[in-house]
Amino acid sequence: xxxxNRHLLSTRIKSVPKSFIREILKVSNHSDIISFxxxxxxxxxxxxxxxxxxxxxxxxxxxxxxxxxxxxxxxVSLRNWIAQRYKDKQGIDVSPDxxxxxxxxxxxxxxxxxxxxxxxxxxxxxxxxxxxxxxxxSLYQPKMLTVEVDDNGMNIEQLENVLDNSKPKFVYTVPNxxxxxxxxxxxxxxxxxxxxxxxxxxxxxxxxPYGELRFSGEEKExxxxxxPERTIMLGTFSKVVVxxxxxxxxxxxxxxxxxxxxxxxxxxxxxxxxxxxxxxxYLQDNPVDQHLExxxxxxxxxxxxxxxxxxxxxxxxxxxxxxxxxxxxWVTLPEGMSSMDLFDDALESKVAFVPGHPFYVGEPQENxxxxxxxxxxxxxxxxxxxxxxxxxxxxxx
Amino acid sequence: xxxxNRHLLSTRIKSVPKSFIREILKVSNHSDIISFxxxxxxxxxxxxxxxxxxxxxxxxxxxxxxxxxxxxxxxVSLRNWIAQRYKDKQGIDVSPDxxxxxxxxxxxxxxxxxxxxxxxxxxxxxxxxxxxxxxxxSLYQPKMLTVEVDDNGMNIEQLENVLDNSKPKFVYTVPNxxxxxxxxxxxxxxxxxxxxxxxxxxxxxxxxPYGELRFSGEEKExxxxxxPERTIMLGTFSKVVVxxxxxxxxxxxxxxxxxxxxxxxxxxxxxxxxxxxxxxxYLQDNPVDQHLExxxxxxxxxxxxxxxxxxxxxxxxxxxxxxxxxxxxWVTLPEGMSSMDLFDDALESKVAFVPGHPFYVGEPQENxxxxxxxxxxxxxxxxxxxxxxxxxxxxxx
Numbered sequence: 001x002x003x004x005n006r007h008l009l010s011t012r013i014k015s016v017p018k019s020f021i022r023e024i025l026k027v028s029n030h031s032d033i034i035s036f037x038x039x040x041x042x043x044x045x046x047x048x049x050x051x052x053x054x055x056x057x058x059x060x061x062x063x064x065x066x067x068x069x070x071x072x073x074x075x076v077s078l079r080n081w082i083a084q085r086y087k088d089k090q091g092i093d094v095s096p097d098x099x100x101x102x103x104x105x106x107x108x109x110x111x112x113x114x115x116x117x118x119x120x121x122x123x124x125x126x127x128x129x130x131x132x133x134x135x136x137x138s139l140y141q142p143k144m145l146t147v148e149v150d151d152n153g154m155n156i157e158q159l160e161n162v163l164d165n166s167k168p169k170f171v172y173t174v175p176n177x178x179x180x181x182x183x184x185x186x187x188x189x190x191x192x193x194x195x196x197x198x199x200x201x202x203x204x205x206x207x208x209p210y211g212e213l214r215f216s217g218e219e220k221e222x223x224x225x226x227x228p229e230r231t232i233m234l235g236t237f238s239k240v241v242v243x244x245x246x247x248x249x250x251x252x253x254x255x256x257x258x259x260x261x262x263x264x265x266x267x268x269x270x271x272x273x274x275x276x277x278x279x280x281x282y283l284q285d286n287p288v289d290q291h292l293e294x295x296x297x298x299x300x301x302x303x304x305x306x307x308x309x310x311x312x313x314x315x316x317x318x319x320x321x322x323x324x325x326x327x328x329x330w331v332t333l334p335e336g337m338s339s340m341d342l343f344d345d346a347l348e349s350k351v352a353f354v355p356g357h358p359f360y361v362g363e364p365q366e367n368x369x370x371x372x373x374x375x376x377x378x379x380x381x382x383x384x385x386x387x388x389x390x391x392x393x394x395x396x397x
Numbered sequence: 398x399x400x401x402n403r404h405l406l407s408t409r410i411k412s413v414p415k416s417f418i419r420e421i422l423k424v425s426n427h428s429d430i431i432s433f434x435x436x437x438x439x440x441x442x443x444x445x446x447x448x449x450x451x452x453x454x455x456x457x458x459x460x461x462x463x464x465x466x467x468x469x470x471x472x473v474s475l476r477n478w479i480a481q482r483y484k485d486k487q488g489i490d491v492s493p494d495x496x497x498x499x500x501x502x503x504x505x506x507x508x509x510x511x512x513x514x515x516x517x518x519x520x521x522x523x524x525x526x527x528x529x530x531x532x533x534x535s536l537y538q539p540k541m542l543t544v545e546v547d548d549n550g551m552n553i554e555q556l557e558n559v560l561d562n563s564k565p566k567f568v569y570t571v572p573n574x575x576x577x578x579x580x581x582x583x584x585x586x587x588x589x590x591x592x593x594x595x596x597x598x599x600x601x602x603x604x605x606p607y608g609e610l611r612f613s614g615e616e617k618e619x620x621x622x623x624x625p626e627r628t629i630m631l632g633t634f635s636k637v638v639v640x641x642x643x644x645x646x647x648x649x650x651x652x653x654x655x656x657x658x659x660x661x662x663x664x665x666x667x668x669x670x671x672x673x674x675x676x677x678x679y680l681q682d683n684p685v686d687q688h689l690e691x692x693x694x695x696x697x698x699x700x701x702x703x704x705x706x707x708x709x710x711x712x713x714x715x716x717x718x719x720x721x722x723x724x725x726x727w728v729t730l731p732e733g734m735s736s737m738d739l740f741d742d743a744l745e746s747k748v749a750f751v752p753g754h755p756f757y758v759g760e761p762q763e764n765x766x767x768x769x770x771x772x773x774x775x776x777x778x779x780x781x782x783x784x785x786x787x788x789x790x791x792x793x794x
Contacts, residue, residue, distance in 0.1 A: 005652050008566055008600065010515045010537075013656045016663060043461035051464060052456040059449040064440035067448060067639035103500060103665035110664045114536055118407045119516065136663040139511055140407075169405055203405065242464035244670035255402050259410045266413060266533040267507045268500035272669045273641035274448075 016138050021131060021358055024343075028352030034384035036371040037352040039179070039327070043375075045295050046242050047286065054281035062277060070273035072265045074101025074249070078280040082235065082249055089212075090222050094233075094251050100260050101271045105209060105236040105248035107264075109136035112170075112205065112232065114263035115256060117142045122168040126154070128359035128368070130179045133172055133207065142169070146361050149178060151322045153185030156192045163200040170203040170232070175223065177210040177326025180359045180370040184324060187220050194226040207234040210326035212292055215300035217324035229253055237279060239327070240292060245275040298374075299327065305378035306371065306385060313389030315396060327374045330356075333367040337395055340366065345391040351384045413535050418528060418755055421740075425749030431781035433768040434749040436576070436724070438636050440772075442692050444683065448639065451678035459674060467670035469662045471498025471646070475677040479632065479646055486609075487619050491630075491648050497657050498668045502606060502633040502645035506533035509567075509602065509629065511660035512653060514539045519565040523551070525756035525765070527576045530569055530604065539566070543758050546575060548719045550582030553589045560597040567600040567629070572620065574607040574723025577756045577767040581721060584617050591623040604631040607723035609689055612697035614721035626650055634676060636724070637689060642672040695771075696724065702775035703768065703782060710786030712793060724771045727753075730764040734792055737763065742788040748781045 021039075028037040058066050073079070079096040086092040102108045109132070117123065117140040125134060127146035137144070145162050148155040153175065162168075173193070175185040185193065197204050206223045223231045236248035252260055264270070306329060310320060314331075321330040333339060339355040346352060356368030373381060418436075425432040455463050470476070476493040483489040499505045506529065514520065514537040522531060524543035534541070542559050545552045550572065559565075570590070572582040582590065594601050603620045620628045633645035649657055661667070703726060707717060711728075718727040730736060736752040743749060753765025770778060 005600075005650070008513060009653075009656055010511065010513050010518075012515060013512045013660060016659050040466050043465045046461040046464040048456055048460050048464065052453055055452040055456070056449055059445055059452070063445050064443040067443040067445065067641045068440045069437050069635075069640045103669070106663075107665040114407065115410045116405060116407050118409060121407075132663075132666070139660070139663050203402075238466075242671075243466045244464045246665060246667070246669045253402070256406075259406055262413050263410060263536070266503075266529075266536050267664070268504040268643060269529070270643070272500070272643045272672055274639075275669055275672060 012139050012141055015141055016135055021354060024352070024354055027347065033347070033350045033352050034376060034380055034387070035352045036373070036376065036384060037354050038372050038375055041239050041243060041327070041374060042295075042298065045298065047282065047291060050282055050286050051242065051278065054278045054285060058274065058277045058281050066274050066277050068273070070270050072261050072270045074099070074271060075273065075276040075280060078276050079249075081280060081283055090219075090225070092222060092224050094224075098251050098254065098257060100250045100252065100257065100264060101276060102248045102250055102264070103246040103268070103271050104238055104243070105207060105234045106132050106136065107267070108234045108248055108250045109133050110139075111250065111260050111263040111267065113137050113140040114267070115259040116169045122166045124159075124162055124168045124171040125361060126173060126178065127361055128180055128356060128365075129172070129361070130174055130207065131358055134361060137172075144361050147171075149181060149183060151183050153183070153189030154193050156189070156196065159193065159196050163196055163202065168202060170205050171197060172205045172207065173223070174207045174209075175220070176208055177213065177323060177328075179210070179326070180328055180354070180356065181321050181330035182323030182326050182328045183321050183330070184217070184220060190221055190223060190226060194223060197227055197230050203230050203232060205232045205234065209236050209239050212240050213296060213299060213327070214325040215296055215303065224251070232256070240288065240295070241279065241282065245272070245279055247271060247275060247279050302373045302376065302378055302381055303329070305381045306373040309382045309385035313386045315389070315393050317396075318392060327372055329371045329373065331369050331371060333369070333392065334396060335367060337392070338366045339369040342369070342391055342395060345394065346388055349387040349391055351387045353388070409536050409538055412538055413532055418751060421749070421751055424744065430744070430747045430749050431773060431777055431784070432749045433770070433773065433781060434751050435769050435772055438640060438724070438771060439692075439695065442695065443639050444679065444688060447679055447683050448675065451675045451682060455671070455674045455678050463671050463674050465670070467667050469658050469667045471496070471668060472670065472673040472677060475673050476646075478677060478680055487616075487622070489619060489621050491621075495648055495651065495654060497647045497649065497654065497661060498673060499645045499647055499661070500643040500665070500668050501635055501640070502604060502631040503529050503533065504664070505631045505645055505647045506530050507536075508647065508657050508660040508664065510534050510537040511664070512656040513566045519563045521556070521559055521565045521568040522758060523570060523575065524758055525577055525753060525762070526569070526758070527571055527604065528755055531758060534569075541758050544568075546578060546580060548580055550580070550586030551590050553586070553593065556590065556593050560593055560599065565599060567602050568594065569602045569604065570620070571604045571606075572617070573605055574610065574720060574725075576607070576723070577725055577751070577753070578718050578727035579720030579723050579725045580718050580727070581614070581617060587618055587620060587623060591620060594624055594627050600627050600629060602629045602631065606633050606636050609637050610693060610696060610724070611722040612693055612700065621648070629653070637685065637692070638676065638679065642669070642676055644668060644672060644676050699770045699773065699775055699778060700726070702778045703770045706779045706782035710783045712786065712790050714793075715789060724769055726768045726770065728766050728768060730766070730789065731793060732764060734789070735763045736766040739766070739788055739792060742791065743785055746784040746788055748784045750785070
């Protein structure tokens with residue numbers, strides 16, 4: 001028996017869209033290629049020594065307890081820290097009991113889907129939107145409805161239209177420095193989205209991996225402030241501290257939390273407890289805001305380098321979405337130019353990006369692409385953008 | 398909005414059996430109670446210093462790379478180590494490419510279910526069987542068929558009957574020192590099970606968390622030796638090294654592995670990479686067999702203490718299932734005596750166990766219970782069994 005056993009596979013697994021980003025990352029991973037394709041944070045800023053100190057301290061102070069099984073909800077000190085952070089940074093009151101520690105926010109998608117989605121249920125996602133969420137939700141075979149996002153946030157007319165004609169379990173949003181577009185929802189847009197959620201008696205997921213990486217502009221209000229009982233918040237330490245620990249969290253209302261805990265228990269009992277303790281120790285011993293300043297300093301400098309290089313080397317007719325932070329710029333090429341074709345040209349010129357295609361559910365907008373500025377230094381960014389500009393110009397002529 | 402939102406919950410999450418073990422563990426967790434209820438390994442044996450050394454070394458040698466995102470399949474050195482271990486201990490050839498690192502073997506259930514189970518699909522599980530697996534599979538709404546296990550393994554007649562009358566995706570087994578019963582499948586039983594699997598063109602899951610904890614008797618053949626292309630093997634470091642890292646694995650045939658990787662990626666991208674490196678470093682620097690000897694030495698001594706106390710203090714008519722290793726003894730009370738009732742008596746006498754009830758799918762055998770001997774020292778075991786014996790005698794008279 002071998003491939004003939006493929007008939008044993010579930011319909012659900014066959015319904016997951018193939019991640020062709022993985023393929024892109026493979027070809028763009030060679031050292032002689034200037035890659036704007038990645039979605040990883042800059043490892044040069046990881047607090048290696050501080051994590052080493054925190055690890056040693058955790059084992060010294062907790063002994064074998066740090067290595068035993070633990071509770072499903074997650075370490076209570078870490079949940080207290082997260083609750084306090086919401087209070088300090090956003091003025092939001094979140095109870096530690098309403099926080100569940102997950103394996104990165106990627107697992108949050110899976111647990112929420114387990115608790116809320118039956119086959120054929122409707123959900124609403126941003127278009128373009130975060131691939132990881134789309135992939136995770138699709139395993140539970142929902143009907144995905146889409147609402148476009150632009151520089152201001154969600155298209156409210158479309159949202160209203162979708163909600164008038166469906167009964168979705170939730171609307172999934174990344175309102176701060178969205179992946180892939182880098183855009184944020186304006187204050188006005190948030191209020192309008194919140195009003196629609198209220199009106200249609202619906203839930204909203206606010207995924208927020210990049211919210212702490214603000215370079216400019218003013219902090220906007222959390223959906224949790226606007227519609228607390230209808231908002232599920234996701235968070236992660238992956239972009240702020242380190243990703244390899246896979247520590248994220250869900251903030252959820254009480255009626256949902258019990259089900260999320262059951263889902264988490266069934267999925268993997270609990271998140272790596274040793275790493276939860278190390279993360280908490282790190283956060284206690286090191287001022288995270290100082291660390292954030294370093295990240296923001298580097299990323300914003302490199303973003304500036306990218307924007308100014310784009311202004312210099314990209315031809316007229318190419319636009320970049322407005323962004324005040326995060327990790328990505330979203331580029332729209334002249335009408336009719338395919339970023340998939342451009343990708344092949346670019347690779348020949350030893351520069352890589354992610355075509356917009358995979359971020360769309362349904363018909364993609366073919367002339368879009370995503371650039372990451374976080375892992376490449378400013379000089380290399382200039383060189384890469386110069387090469388890319390040449391490729392675009394060649395296609396135009 | 399509040400509890401009225403419970404209608405938003407999925408049917409799937411409502412179909413998960415409530416874990417009343419959690420409740421039992423809560424009440425039996427007080428320090429004045431002698432608890433045989435737990436399912437945790439003995440933390441006194443955890444290699445705290447060695448893990449501290451491995452953690453420091455990993456960060457020193459790998460730097461920020463140890464803290465970055467990693468691949469979905471898992472660290473290749475760790476997968477090589479696991480493959481080599483199968484070769485050394487069981488004479489089995491497993492390719493590292495056929496190994497996927499998971500968050501404990503609990504996550505293996507979830508990923509396998511994602512890849513194989515659609516709602517209403519049939520699966521076969523042991524009765525009584527491992528609760529964690531039952532809970533995890535049930536989220537995918539299969540039809541669960543059961544086959545009884547006894548001192549020799551699976552009831553072959555029942556298995557044949559079930560397979561004749563259904564088309565299950567897989568048969569789930571814990572052939573070595575099963576949880577909850579402690580029994581192992583005999584060599585003859587394995588061959589008979591394998592023949593049924595072949596005959597009915599089916600898959601078999603061999604879950605093996607306790608296989609390395611053998612105190613007596615001879616190692617039996619792995620199903621992987623008997624029916625390699627039909628066997629999915631699960632493993633974990635939780636009982637052999639430490640549980641808090643949540644590191645387990647799946648060995649699966651190629652046609653299934655692609656789907657498992659997609660499922661893993663959608664679930665949480667990858668398992669904590671730092672901890673994978675620390676685990677591998679620990680395994681490189683410390684002879685795991687010496688560590689196992691310590692565990693086996695302590696557990697087998699405590700099991701002896703429990704068995705001899707049972708012989709002394711339990712009345713005639715109480716039987717204990719044959720076991721050569723692992724963490725549990727399975728007790729059958731006289732016909733008609735409910736272990737749920739006994740549990741209340743026992744708690745008053747400050748001793749706790751897990752009634753057999755929750756391990757059954759369908760009608761439970763009410764007069765069964767599970768005792769763990771691993772976390773309580775020999776003298777305390779004697780005292781606890783003495784109290785429990787008194788409670789049983791009181792119920793008999």
